[in-house]
Amino acid sequence: MRAAARADVLIPTCNRPIALAATLATLVGQDFRDFDVVVSDQSDGPAAFDTAEARSIVRLLQTRGHQVRLLRNLPRRGLAQQRQFLLEQARASAVLFLDDDVLLEPEQIGRMVAALEEQACGFVGSAVIGLSFRDDVRPHQQAVEFWDTPVEPEQVAPGTPQWQRHLLHNAANLWHVQRRLGLSPQERRLYKVAWTGGCVLYDTAKLRAAGGFEFWRELPEVHCGEDVLAQLRVMARFGGCGLMPSGAYHQELPTTVPERDCDAPQVLDPHGVAAGVP
Template identity: 55%
Template sequence: MTGELEVLVPTRDRPVELATTLAGLAAQDHPFDVAVSDQSDGPASFDTPPARTMLRALRAAGRGVRTCRHLPRRGLAEHRAALLAGSTARYVLFCDDDVWLTPGAVARLHSAIVELGCGLVGAAVQGLSHLADHRPAELAPFERWPGRPEPERISPGTAAWGRWTLHNAANPVHLEQRHVRPGERWVAYKIAWVGGCVLYDRRALDAVGGFGFWPELPASHCGEDVLVQWRVMERFGGAGILPSGAVHLESPTTVPDRSVQAWDVVAPGAAP
C-alpha cells in the first residue's frame, strides 16, 4: 500500500456502475490504494465478474485493495465515517460509485491539493448527455482562485452559495472550454461545494471532525458531504479544478428521499 492516497468508494445496489467506476480507477497512473464498502440489499456490488476483474487489475498494478460489507445501514454520513476510520492515508479521495474518471484525473487532483495547500480539491461530475445544453447564466459565478484558496464560510443565502450552478448538467465541460488556457495543467476555482469526487487533506478533514456528526442525523438524509466541505473550507480553504475528468454515469439515484439535508440539522460551523 502507498499510504499517501486512498480512494474510498461507498456503494449500494450498483454492480454495473461500480464496475465502471473501478475501470476508471484501474486506468489511472498515479499511485493510490482503494477501499470499497458495500451496503447492498442483496449480493455486494463488487461481487460480480466485471467488478472482481477490475479489482484484480488494480491489485496487479500494485494497488492496495480492500473490500467490505458494512451493514446495517445507518445513513450516508455513517457510511463515509466508517470508510474514513478504516483508512490511514495522508489524502483520501471520496469517489461515488457512479463516477468514471478519465485517465490522469487522480494525478491532477493530487497535484492540485499539494500545490494549493488547501483542505480539499474537487472534480465536479459532468453529465455528458447535456453537452449541447449550454447555460451561460449558470456559468456566470465562475471565479478563479488567484493563489492558495482562502478560508471562507459558505451557507445558503450567501453570495458564495450561488456558485452551485457551476456544476449542473455539462457545465464543467463548458467551463473547461472557456477557462482552461493552452499549457495549463489545471485551473483552481471557487466553489459552493463539489459532489461525487472530492480529495481531502486528511489532517484538515480530521480537524473538523470528519463525518462524526452522523449520530445527529436520521438514517435517511443527504447533504452530508456538503456539510463536511463547508467545515473544511471555513478553516482550510478549498477549490474545484478544471479539467474535471469526473464523468457522471447518470444512473437513477439510490437516495430518493432527500427531505432531510444535513446542514439543516447540524450547524455548519459548530465545533466537532
C-alpha cells in the same frame, strides 16, 4: 503491512454492481499509481463488488500494485455514517471520496493530488459532468470565480451569495466553460466553490480535524447533503477549491436516495449544532 500510499480512494456503494465495476475500471488506467482503494458496500442483497466483472478489475488493480479492500458496512445508518466508516479505514495522507457512478480520465487523480499538495488546503474537488447535457448550453449558470491567490478558508453557508456557485456544477456547465477557455488536461485552474459532489480529494488530517462525518449521529438515518456539510466545515477552517478542467463524469443513474427531506447543511450549522433535526 507495506507503507501507506499517497492517496486512498474511498468508494461508498449500494445496489450498483454495474456502475461500480465501470468506476473501478477507470482507476486501472490512472497515470498516478500511488493509491490504494477501499470499497464499502451497503447493498440489499449480494455486495455490489461480488460480481465476476468487479472481481476481475480488482485483481487487475492488485497486479498493478494497489491494495484493494472490499468491505461490508451493515446495517445501514445513513450516508454520513457510511462515509465516516470509510474515513476510519484510511491510512493515506489524502483521501479521494469517489461515488460509485463516476468515471475518471487517466490524468485525474494525479492532477488532484498535485493541486492539493501545492495548495496545502483542505480539499480539491472535481465536479462531475453529465455529458448528456453537452448540447444544453446555459450561460446564466456559468459564472466562475478563479483563485488567483493561494486557496484560503472561506465561510460558505446556505443563503449566502457564495451558495450560488453550485450552479456551475449543474448539467454540463463546467464542461462548456473549460472548453470555452481551451484548457487541456495538463493545465490547472482552481476556482471557488460552494461544494463539489462525487469526486473530492481531502487532506486526511484536515478532514478529521474538522470532524469528518462524525455528525452522522446527529442526523436521522435517511438524509442527504452529508458531503456538502463536511466540505463546508473543512473549507471554513482550511479552505477548499474546485479543479478545472474536471476529468470526472457522471454515469447519470437514478439516485439511490430518493427521500431528501433531511438535508444536512440545512439542519446542522457549520459548527455542528443541531438546528431542528427531525
